[in-house]
């Protein structure tokens with residue numbers, strides 16, 4: 535009989551769950567799925583069996599993450615890929631905040647789960663969903679190893695001068711306040727794939743990775759090691775995001791408290807859920823924003839310009855941090871799909887050796903590709919991220935060795 539060779543990956547977000555079942559003998563996907571708008575009346579599950587069969591969609595309220603995972607398990611079972619299969623080797627979980635303790639993929643024990651719970655205040659949108667995902671999976675297959683792969687892990691190589699905030703050292707250390715960074719699985723995968731695309735060893739290549747999804751972050755990766763990233767103690771710092779403000783003067787929060795009479799919780803919701811693109815123009819989907827920009831909508835245009843301006847500042851800053859940049863790589867929903875964002879982000883940066891070829895930029899493809907002109911000093915690439923494949927690989931390596 536075959537050794538167990540399948541890995542289920544769960545990527546539980548604040549209001550969605552993405553899942554993939556992979557066969558690790560050839561790293562192929564057996565099924566993928568997405569449950570979105572969890573907790574709303576308009577929840578939707580889309581399940582795609584990849585070895586025969588059409589995508590299936592289910593709509594109607596899915597109350598919480600536990601129900602979402604059970605629905606996903608039912609869909610897998612309907613394809614003969616149920617979680618009860620002896621071929622399943624492990625379940626891999628994306629865990630957003632791993633704090634200082636976790637710099638490697640980790641088999642989840644009660645201790646590990648406790649530490650992930652302790653970190654809820656610094657990843658309030660993400661860690662609770664990750665914990666529910668782990669508990670539900672444990673209940674379904676208590677005998678299987680469950681592995682946590684942390685968003686923060688790749689950033690633990692940041693030098694102290696990049697990771698430490700310039701605040702009182704004793705206070706910072708007492709509360710473990712420092713910059714952790716997130717989306718690390720994606721930054722690691724994309725920087726590696728970018729080096730492959732250039733046909734050069736990772737160790738020789740300096741890359742700026744722009745992970746532009748609903749959450750968004752930039753990283754500077756020197757020879758495969760992260761040296762700087764835009765998210766901080768929590769996934770709120772840095773770039774303008776779908777619903778998050780990114781960088782602001784921290785005194786804005788005191789002002790909102792003292793002058794506007796807002797509570798800490800209200801400010802938290804304002805900055806995490808009612809800011810960024812949605813706060814600026816009412817939409818957080820870049821497709822819709824671009825449609826409005828093309829129609830001359832002023833609020834959407836200003837939102838787009840603010841988004842691009844912030845991105846440009848980070849590209850400039852990370853060019854200085856790296857000293858020599860070999861490539862800029864765009865990834866995640868916006869980075870992979872929005873040619874106007876890529877074009878605008880690099881416009882005027884010829885002095886940095888950065889340029890986009892309009893024809894190449896317009897090509898739609900799921901493959902890693904260059905969009906810079908042949909004579910460009912710095913390569914510009916679109917590199918689709920695959921957090922699930924990366925998590926599956928790390929999970930399988932850990933339980934197999």
Ligand SMILES: Nc1ncnc2c1ncn2[C@@H]1O[C@H](COP(=O)(O)OP(=O)(O)O)[C@@H](O)[C@H]1O
Pocket residue numbers: 547746747748749776818819820821866867868871872
């Ligand atoms: N064709 C497209 N053009 C522009 N933006 C897109 C397109 N497809 C998706 N997006 C953007 O990608 C975002 C989702 O990115 P994704 O990486 O899936 O985010 P997350 O993992 O944070 O949910 C959407 O909110 C939307 O703004």
Ligand SMILES: CC(=O)OP(=O)(O)O
Pocket residue numbers: 547630660685716717747748749750769
């Ligand atoms: C850490 C983070 O922001 O994740 P996401 O983009 O999935 O919200």
Ligand SMILES: [Mg+2]
Pocket residue numbers: 747748749866
């Ligand atoms: Mg994402």
